[in-house]
Amino acid sequence: GGVRFANAFCTTSLCSPSRASILTGLYAHRHGVRNNFTELPAALPHWPGRLRENGYTTAYMGKWHMGEDNDAPRPGFDTFITHKGQGKYFDTEWNVNGERRETPKGYYTPVVTDYALDWLKQQKAGKPWALCIGHKAPHSFYFPEEKYAHTFDHVDVPYPASAFQLADKPEWITQRLDTWHGIYGPLFEWRKQFPDRRPEAVKDFSSMVRAYWGTVLSVDDSVGRLVAWLRESGQLENTVIVFMGDNGLLEGEHGMVDKRTAHEPSIRIPILASGPGLPAGKVVDGQVLAMDTAPSILDLCGAPALEKIQGRSWKALATTCDPAWRTAWFYEYNYEKQFPYTPNIRALRTDEWKFIRYPHGDGSPDKHIAEMYHLKDDPSESKNLAGDPAHAATRSKLEQQLA
Numbered sequence: 001g002g003v004r005f006a007n008a009f010c011t012t013s014l015c016s017p018s019r020a021s022i023l024t025g026l027y028a029h030r031h032g033v034r035n036n037f038t039e040l041p042a043a044l045p046h047w048p049g050r051l052r053e054n055g056y057t058t059a060y061m062g063k064w065h066m067g068e069d070n071d072a073p074r075p076g077f078d079t080f081i082t083h084k085g086q087g088k089y090f091d092t093e094w095n096v097n098g099e100r101r102e103t104p105k106g107y108y109t110p111v112v113t114d115y116a117l118d119w120l121k122q123q124k125a126g127k128p129w130a131l132c133i134g135h136k137a138p139h140s141f142y143f144p145e146e147k148y149a150h151t152f153d154h155v156d157v158p159y160p161a162s163a164f165q166l167a168d169k170p171e172w173i174t175q176r177l178d179t180w181h182g183i184y185g186p187l188f189e190w191r192k193q194f195p196d197r198r199p200e201a202v203k204d205f206s207s208m209v210r211a212y213w214g215t216v217l218s219v220d221d222s223v224g225r226l227v228a229w230l231r232e233s234g235q236l237e238n239t240v241i242v243f244m245g246d247n248g249l250l251e252g253e254h255g256m257v258d259k260r261t262a263h264e265p266s267i268r269i270p271i272l273a274s275g276p277g278l279p280a281g282k283v284v285d286g287q288v289l290a291m292d293t294a295p296s297i298l299d300l301c302g303a304p305a306l307e308k309i310q311g312r313s314w315k316a317l318a319t320t321c322d323p324a325w326r327t328a329w330f331y332e333y334n335y336e337k338q339f340p341y342t343p344n345i346r347a348l349r350t351d352e353w354k355f356i357r358y359p360h361g362d363g364s365p366d367k368h369i370a371e372m373y374h375l376k377d378d379p380s381e382s383k384n385l386a387g388d389p390a391h392a393a394t395r396s397k398l399e400q401q402l403a
Contacts, residue, residue: 001281002241002274003318005288009349010247012333013259013266015086016066018246018290019134023047025294025309027332034334039067042075045306047294049076051130054303059119062112062134063087071095081115087136089143089215107145108136109218113225120229128301135222137215138249140258144214151217152210159183159205161382163252168384170358170369173255176341181258209251240275240300242293254381260339262331262347262356262371263381275300278318286317286325287351327351328401348402352376355386355398372398 010018012028020026020033023046028034032041040046052058059079064071065086072095073080083092087108094103094115104111116133123129144151163183166174176182183205223243230236248268250256259266271288274280277300291311298305299313316322331347347356356371372386372395385391 002272002278003282003284005271005284007285008269008271008288009267010269010290011329011331013247013261014333015246020066021291022246022293025291025306025311027291027310027330029332030310033066035336036065037068039070040074046076047297047306048130048132050298050306051301051303052076052078055128057123057127057129060132061115061119063136064134073098079119086139089136107218109145109222113222116226117229135219137219138212142208142211142215144211145218148214148217152213155210157206157209159252162380163255165382166255169254170371172343177255179341181256181341183252183255183257205252212251238276240273240297242271242273242297244271244290244293245269246290260333260342262333262345264379267331273318277315282318284318287329288314289329346402348398353394353398355395355402357402
Protein backbone atom coordinates (compact mmCIF):
# COMPACT_ATOMS: atom_id res chain seq x y z
CA GLY A 1 0.00 0.00 0.00
CA GLY A 2 3.01 2.31 -0.04
CA VAL A 3 6.65 2.45 -1.08
CA ARG A 4 9.19 -0.36 -0.89
CA PHE A 5 12.84 0.61 -0.92
CA ALA A 6 14.49 -2.28 -2.74
CA ASN A 7 18.01 -1.18 -1.76
CA ALA A 8 17.87 -0.23 1.91
CA PHE A 9 20.84 -0.61 4.24
CA CYS A 10 22.13 -0.03 7.74
CA THR A 11 25.42 1.81 8.16
CA THR A 12 26.51 -0.34 11.13
CA SER A 13 25.11 -3.86 11.31
CA LEU A 14 24.69 -3.97 15.07
CA CYS A 15 21.61 -3.29 17.21
CA SER A 16 22.52 -0.23 19.27
CA PRO A 17 24.55 1.76 16.72
CA SER A 18 21.90 1.25 14.06
CA ARG A 19 19.01 2.19 16.37
CA ALA A 20 20.85 5.37 17.28
CA SER A 21 21.28 6.15 13.57
CA ILE A 22 17.57 5.57 12.92
CA LEU A 23 16.66 8.07 15.62
CA THR A 24 19.30 10.74 15.01
CA GLY A 25 20.14 10.65 11.30
CA LEU A 26 23.84 10.24 12.10
CA TYR A 27 26.60 7.70 11.50
CA ALA A 28 27.89 5.82 14.56
CA HIS A 29 31.12 7.81 14.61
CA ARG A 30 29.00 10.95 15.01
CA HIS A 31 26.32 9.89 17.51
CA GLY A 32 28.87 7.95 19.58
CA VAL A 33 26.97 4.68 20.06
CA ARG A 34 29.63 2.40 18.57
CA ASN A 35 28.70 -0.82 20.40
CA ASN A 36 25.81 -2.50 22.22
CA PHE A 37 26.75 -1.12 25.64
CA THR A 38 26.70 2.64 25.08
CA GLU A 39 23.91 5.08 25.95
CA LEU A 40 22.47 7.40 23.33
CA PRO A 41 23.67 10.83 24.55
CA ALA A 42 20.71 12.45 26.32
CA ALA A 43 21.34 15.85 24.74
CA LEU A 44 21.48 14.51 21.18
CA PRO A 45 18.39 15.56 19.16
CA HIS A 46 16.29 12.83 17.55
CA TRP A 47 13.18 12.80 15.40
CA PRO A 48 10.60 11.78 18.07
CA GLY A 49 11.91 14.55 20.32
CA ARG A 50 11.66 17.07 17.47
CA LEU A 51 8.04 16.03 16.85
CA ARG A 52 7.31 16.38 20.57
CA GLU A 53 8.70 19.92 20.47
CA ASN A 54 6.20 20.60 17.69
CA GLY A 55 3.04 19.43 19.41
CA TYR A 56 3.11 15.64 19.04
CA THR A 57 2.50 13.20 21.87
CA THR A 58 5.35 10.67 21.65
CA ALA A 59 5.89 7.13 22.89
CA TYR A 60 8.51 4.40 22.69
CA MET A 61 7.64 0.78 23.39
CA GLY A 62 9.80 -2.32 23.17
CA LYS A 63 13.49 -2.93 22.67
CA TRP A 64 15.51 0.28 23.15
CA HIS A 65 18.89 -1.37 23.82
CA MET A 66 21.12 1.66 24.10
CA GLY A 67 22.50 1.19 27.59
CA GLU A 68 22.47 -2.54 28.37
CA ASP A 69 21.32 -2.33 32.00
CA ASN A 70 19.26 0.85 31.85
CA ASP A 71 15.50 0.54 31.36
CA ALA A 72 14.65 4.03 32.65
CA PRO A 73 12.68 6.52 30.50
CA ARG A 74 14.69 8.51 27.97
CA PRO A 75 14.30 12.17 26.94
CA GLY A 76 11.88 13.10 24.17
CA PHE A 77 9.06 10.69 25.01
CA ASP A 78 5.81 11.22 26.93
CA THR A 79 5.48 7.46 27.41
CA PHE A 80 8.41 5.04 27.60
CA ILE A 81 7.98 1.28 28.06
CA THR A 82 11.05 -0.90 27.76
CA HIS A 83 13.26 -3.47 29.49
CA LYS A 84 16.93 -4.13 30.12
CA GLY A 85 19.08 -5.27 27.23
CA GLN A 86 17.58 -7.56 24.62
CA GLY A 87 14.55 -8.59 26.63
CA LYS A 88 13.25 -12.15 26.45
CA TYR A 89 10.90 -13.87 24.04
CA PHE A 90 8.86 -15.06 27.01
CA ASP A 91 7.92 -13.21 30.21
CA THR A 92 9.99 -10.06 29.73
CA GLU A 93 10.21 -7.79 32.78
CA TRP A 94 8.99 -4.39 31.62
CA ASN A 95 9.67 -0.92 32.99
CA VAL A 96 6.55 1.19 32.41
CA ASN A 97 7.36 4.92 32.56
CA GLY A 98 10.05 4.32 35.14
CA GLU A 99 8.07 1.88 37.26
CA ARG A 100 8.96 -1.81 37.46
CA ARG A 101 5.62 -3.25 38.39
CA GLU A 102 3.96 -6.56 37.70
CA THR A 103 3.83 -6.72 33.93
CA PRO A 104 2.08 -9.01 31.43
CA LYS A 105 3.46 -12.50 30.99
CA GLY A 106 3.66 -14.27 27.67
CA TYR A 107 5.30 -13.94 24.27
CA TYR A 108 7.08 -10.65 23.65
CA THR A 109 5.54 -9.64 20.31
CA PRO A 110 1.82 -9.66 21.25
CA VAL A 111 2.63 -8.13 24.65
CA VAL A 112 4.38 -5.07 23.19
CA THR A 113 1.60 -4.79 20.59
CA ASP A 114 -0.99 -4.76 23.38
CA TYR A 115 0.91 -1.93 25.07
CA ALA A 116 0.92 -0.01 21.78
CA LEU A 117 -2.80 -0.48 21.12
CA ASP A 118 -3.70 0.51 24.68
CA TRP A 119 -1.68 3.70 24.26
CA LEU A 120 -3.19 4.52 20.87
CA LYS A 121 -6.71 4.16 22.24
CA GLN A 122 -5.91 6.74 24.94
CA GLN A 123 -4.83 9.48 22.53
CA LYS A 124 -7.02 12.54 22.26
CA ALA A 125 -8.81 13.11 18.98
CA GLY A 126 -7.20 15.78 16.85
CA LYS A 127 -3.83 15.81 18.63
CA PRO A 128 -0.97 14.37 16.58
CA TRP A 129 1.03 11.47 17.97
CA ALA A 130 4.19 9.52 17.11
CA LEU A 131 4.77 5.95 18.26
CA CYS A 132 7.94 3.86 17.96
CA ILE A 133 7.69 0.10 18.48
CA GLY A 134 10.93 -1.86 18.85
CA HIS A 135 10.30 -5.57 18.40
CA LYS A 136 12.74 -8.11 19.77
CA ALA A 137 12.01 -10.51 16.90
CA PRO A 138 13.72 -11.72 14.86
CA HIS A 139 16.79 -11.46 17.10
CA SER A 140 18.64 -14.62 18.12
CA PHE A 141 18.27 -16.92 19.86
CA TYR A 142 15.11 -17.64 17.87
CA PHE A 143 12.06 -18.87 19.76
CA PRO A 144 8.81 -18.64 17.79
CA GLU A 145 5.44 -18.09 19.36
CA GLU A 146 3.88 -21.48 20.09
CA LYS A 147 1.34 -21.22 17.29
CA TYR A 148 4.19 -20.79 14.78
CA ALA A 149 6.71 -23.18 16.32
CA HIS A 150 6.16 -25.85 13.64
CA THR A 151 4.88 -23.80 10.70
CA PHE A 152 7.95 -24.46 8.55
CA ASP A 153 8.86 -27.96 9.72
CA HIS A 154 8.20 -29.28 6.21
CA VAL A 155 10.70 -26.90 4.59
CA ASP A 156 14.24 -28.12 4.03
CA VAL A 157 16.74 -25.26 4.32
CA PRO A 158 20.20 -26.16 3.01
CA TYR A 159 23.24 -24.00 3.50
CA PRO A 160 23.56 -21.33 0.78
CA ALA A 161 26.21 -22.14 -1.83
CA SER A 162 28.44 -19.31 -0.65
CA ALA A 163 28.80 -20.99 2.77
CA PHE A 164 31.59 -23.11 1.33
CA GLN A 165 33.03 -20.75 -1.31
CA LEU A 166 35.71 -19.23 0.89
CA ALA A 167 38.93 -19.71 -1.07
CA ASP A 168 39.28 -16.03 -2.02
CA LYS A 169 37.89 -14.63 1.22
CA PRO A 170 39.99 -13.09 4.02
CA GLU A 171 41.48 -15.62 6.40
CA TRP A 172 39.51 -14.32 9.39
CA ILE A 173 36.28 -15.60 7.80
CA THR A 174 37.64 -19.15 7.61
CA GLN A 175 39.11 -18.87 11.10
CA ARG A 176 35.72 -18.11 12.64
CA LEU A 177 33.82 -21.06 11.13
CA ASP A 178 33.92 -22.80 14.53
CA THR A 179 33.29 -19.64 16.57
CA TRP A 180 30.03 -18.10 17.67
CA HIS A 181 29.68 -16.34 14.35
CA GLY A 182 30.52 -19.27 12.05
CA ILE A 183 28.30 -21.97 10.60
CA TYR A 184 29.95 -24.67 12.73
CA GLY A 185 29.93 -22.65 15.94
CA PRO A 186 27.64 -22.78 19.01
CA LEU A 187 25.93 -19.39 18.72
CA PHE A 188 22.46 -20.64 17.93
CA GLU A 189 22.75 -23.92 19.83
CA TRP A 190 21.16 -25.89 16.99
CA ARG A 191 24.10 -28.29 16.51
CA LYS A 192 24.64 -29.09 20.18
CA GLN A 193 23.58 -32.70 19.80
CA PHE A 194 26.12 -33.21 16.98
CA PRO A 195 29.25 -31.46 18.31
CA ASP A 196 31.74 -33.60 16.38
CA ARG A 197 29.90 -34.48 13.17
CA ARG A 198 29.72 -31.53 10.84
CA PRO A 199 27.48 -33.08 8.14
CA GLU A 200 24.72 -33.47 10.71
CA ALA A 201 24.83 -29.73 11.37
CA VAL A 202 22.81 -29.14 8.20
CA LYS A 203 19.70 -30.43 9.97
CA ASP A 204 20.23 -27.99 12.79
CA PHE A 205 20.93 -25.13 10.39
CA SER A 206 17.51 -25.76 8.87
CA SER A 207 15.92 -25.68 12.32
CA MET A 208 17.59 -22.37 13.07
CA VAL A 209 16.29 -20.71 9.91
CA ARG A 210 12.80 -22.13 10.35
CA ALA A 211 12.71 -20.74 13.88
CA TYR A 212 13.83 -17.35 12.53
CA TRP A 213 10.95 -17.37 10.05
CA GLY A 214 8.52 -18.30 12.82
CA THR A 215 9.42 -15.26 14.90
CA VAL A 216 8.81 -13.01 11.88
CA LEU A 217 5.25 -14.30 11.51
CA SER A 218 4.41 -12.86 14.92
CA VAL A 219 5.74 -9.47 13.79
CA ASP A 220 3.44 -9.74 10.76
CA ASP A 221 0.55 -10.31 13.16
CA SER A 222 1.58 -7.25 15.17
CA VAL A 223 1.66 -4.98 12.13
CA GLY A 224 -1.68 -6.39 11.00
CA ARG A 225 -3.33 -5.66 14.36
CA LEU A 226 -2.01 -2.09 14.41
CA VAL A 227 -3.05 -1.34 10.84
CA ALA A 228 -6.51 -2.85 11.47
CA TRP A 229 -7.02 -0.58 14.48
CA LEU A 230 -5.90 2.50 12.57
CA ARG A 231 -8.34 1.62 9.82
CA GLU A 232 -11.22 1.00 12.25
CA SER A 233 -10.52 4.25 14.10
CA GLY A 234 -10.44 6.26 10.85
CA GLN A 235 -6.78 7.26 11.23
CA LEU A 236 -5.04 5.04 8.69
CA GLU A 237 -5.24 7.49 5.79
CA ASN A 238 -3.67 10.20 7.95
CA THR A 239 -0.88 8.10 9.47
CA VAL A 240 2.67 7.67 8.19
CA ILE A 241 3.89 4.10 8.81
CA VAL A 242 7.56 3.14 8.41
CA PHE A 243 8.33 -0.57 8.76
CA MET A 244 12.03 -1.43 8.98
CA GLY A 245 14.77 -3.46 10.63
CA ASP A 246 17.87 -2.22 12.38
CA ASN A 247 20.30 -4.61 10.69
CA GLY A 248 20.48 -7.52 8.31
CA LEU A 249 21.49 -11.08 9.07
CA LEU A 250 23.85 -13.67 7.66
CA GLU A 251 22.15 -17.07 7.47
CA GLY A 252 25.10 -19.18 6.36
CA GLU A 253 26.29 -16.90 3.57
CA HIS A 254 30.11 -16.84 3.34
CA GLY A 255 30.25 -19.42 6.15
CA MET A 256 28.76 -17.03 8.69
CA VAL A 257 25.76 -16.47 10.92
CA ASP A 258 24.84 -13.33 12.89
CA LYS A 259 25.70 -9.88 11.43
CA ARG A 260 28.40 -7.15 11.86
CA THR A 261 30.10 -7.70 8.49
CA ALA A 262 29.77 -5.51 5.39
CA HIS A 263 28.45 -8.32 3.20
CA GLU A 264 25.03 -7.86 1.61
CA PRO A 265 22.95 -10.13 3.89
CA SER A 266 24.39 -8.34 6.93
CA ILE A 267 23.75 -4.78 5.76
CA ARG A 268 20.48 -5.08 3.83
CA ILE A 269 17.33 -4.16 5.76
CA PRO A 270 13.65 -3.86 4.89
CA ILE A 271 12.21 -0.37 4.65
CA LEU A 272 8.60 0.09 3.62
CA ALA A 273 6.65 3.32 4.09
CA SER A 274 3.07 4.39 3.52
CA GLY A 275 0.82 7.29 4.35
CA PRO A 276 0.11 10.90 3.40
CA GLY A 277 2.58 12.30 0.90
CA LEU A 278 3.68 8.87 -0.37
CA PRO A 279 2.57 6.96 -3.48
CA ALA A 280 1.05 3.48 -3.34
CA GLY A 281 2.54 0.37 -4.89
CA LYS A 282 5.89 1.90 -5.80
CA VAL A 283 9.35 0.30 -5.70
CA VAL A 284 12.35 2.61 -5.35
CA ASP A 285 15.83 1.43 -6.34
CA GLY A 286 17.99 4.23 -4.93
CA GLN A 287 20.27 3.34 -2.01
CA VAL A 288 18.41 4.35 1.17
CA LEU A 289 20.04 4.19 4.61
CA ALA A 290 18.73 3.64 8.13
CA MET A 291 19.84 7.15 9.07
CA ASP A 292 17.54 8.58 6.36
CA THR A 293 14.56 7.63 8.54
CA ALA A 294 14.82 10.66 10.84
CA PRO A 295 14.86 13.39 8.16
CA SER A 296 12.24 11.54 6.08
CA ILE A 297 9.69 11.29 8.88
CA LEU A 298 10.18 14.93 9.85
CA ASP A 299 9.83 15.93 6.20
CA LEU A 300 6.60 13.95 5.79
CA CYS A 301 5.22 15.50 8.99
CA GLY A 302 6.18 19.02 8.00
CA ALA A 303 8.33 19.41 11.11
CA PRO A 304 11.62 21.34 11.33
CA ALA A 305 14.62 19.30 10.25
CA LEU A 306 17.39 18.13 12.56
CA GLU A 307 20.50 20.23 12.09
CA LYS A 308 23.85 18.99 10.79
CA ILE A 309 22.81 15.38 10.24
CA GLN A 310 24.13 12.96 7.62
CA GLY A 311 20.89 11.27 6.61
CA ARG A 312 18.68 12.63 3.83
CA SER A 313 14.93 12.67 3.38
CA TRP A 314 13.77 10.14 0.83
CA LYS A 315 10.37 11.86 0.39
CA ALA A 316 11.28 13.36 -3.00
CA LEU A 317 13.00 10.14 -4.08
CA ALA A 318 9.84 8.20 -3.27
CA THR A 319 7.36 10.60 -4.83
CA THR A 320 8.85 12.22 -7.94
CA CYS A 321 12.60 11.74 -8.20
CA ASP A 322 15.81 13.06 -6.71
CA PRO A 323 18.51 13.37 -9.39
CA ALA A 324 21.07 14.29 -6.72
CA TRP A 325 20.45 11.13 -4.67
CA ARG A 326 23.50 9.29 -3.34
CA THR A 327 25.31 6.75 -5.49
CA ALA A 328 27.78 5.68 -2.77
CA TRP A 329 27.94 5.46 1.02
CA PHE A 330 30.19 4.48 3.92
CA TYR A 331 29.90 1.44 6.22
CA GLU A 332 31.62 1.12 9.59
CA TYR A 333 31.92 -1.49 12.31
CA ASN A 334 34.16 -1.19 15.36
CA TYR A 335 35.87 -4.23 16.86
CA GLU A 336 34.26 -5.52 20.07
CA LYS A 337 36.39 -7.21 22.71
CA GLN A 338 33.34 -9.22 23.78
CA PHE A 339 32.99 -10.62 20.25
CA PRO A 340 36.54 -10.98 18.93
CA TYR A 341 35.52 -12.94 15.84
CA THR A 342 34.99 -9.88 13.63
CA PRO A 343 37.70 -7.28 12.95
CA ASN A 344 37.30 -3.55 12.44
CA ILE A 345 35.51 -2.94 9.16
CA ARG A 346 35.34 0.04 6.82
CA ALA A 347 33.58 -0.27 3.49
CA LEU A 348 32.32 1.69 0.52
CA ARG A 349 29.23 0.57 -1.36
CA THR A 350 28.37 2.20 -4.66
CA ASP A 351 25.50 1.39 -7.00
CA GLU A 352 27.80 -1.04 -8.81
CA TRP A 353 30.76 -1.91 -6.55
CA LYS A 354 31.71 -2.72 -2.98
CA PHE A 355 35.15 -2.36 -1.43
CA ILE A 356 35.83 -3.62 2.11
CA ARG A 357 38.98 -3.11 4.14
CA TYR A 358 39.88 -4.24 7.64
CA PRO A 359 41.91 -1.61 9.53
CA HIS A 360 44.57 -2.94 11.86
CA GLY A 361 43.57 -3.24 15.50
CA ASP A 362 42.08 -6.71 15.81
CA GLY A 363 45.40 -8.53 16.11
CA SER A 364 45.56 -9.47 12.43
CA PRO A 365 49.12 -9.46 11.04
CA ASP A 366 47.93 -8.11 7.69
CA LYS A 367 46.10 -4.81 7.80
CA HIS A 368 45.88 -4.58 4.00
CA ILE A 369 43.54 -7.52 3.46
CA ALA A 370 40.48 -6.51 1.47
CA GLU A 371 37.41 -7.62 -0.45
CA MET A 372 36.01 -6.12 -3.64
CA TYR A 373 32.89 -7.20 -5.51
CA HIS A 374 31.23 -6.12 -8.73
CA LEU A 375 27.69 -6.13 -7.39
CA LYS A 376 26.10 -5.52 -10.76
CA ASP A 377 27.36 -8.88 -12.09
CA ASP A 378 27.94 -10.64 -8.76
CA PRO A 379 25.19 -9.67 -6.27
CA SER A 380 25.95 -12.70 -4.07
CA GLU A 381 29.59 -11.57 -3.65
CA SER A 382 30.98 -14.89 -4.76
CA LYS A 383 34.12 -13.59 -6.51
CA ASN A 384 36.56 -11.40 -4.56
CA LEU A 385 38.30 -9.15 -7.09
CA ALA A 386 40.47 -7.23 -4.61
CA GLY A 387 43.64 -9.02 -5.73
CA ASP A 388 42.79 -9.25 -9.42
CA PRO A 389 45.30 -7.21 -11.51
CA ALA A 390 42.62 -6.65 -14.14
CA HIS A 391 40.65 -4.59 -11.62
CA ALA A 392 43.55 -2.74 -9.99
CA ALA A 393 42.42 0.64 -11.34
CA THR A 394 38.92 0.16 -9.96
CA ARG A 395 40.34 -0.86 -6.60
CA SER A 396 42.54 2.22 -6.48
CA LYS A 397 39.59 4.47 -7.23
CA LEU A 398 37.39 2.84 -4.58
CA GLU A 399 40.19 2.98 -2.02
CA GLN A 400 40.57 6.70 -2.65
CA GLN A 401 36.83 7.24 -2.18
CA LEU A 402 36.83 5.25 1.04
CA ALA A 403 39.81 7.15 2.37
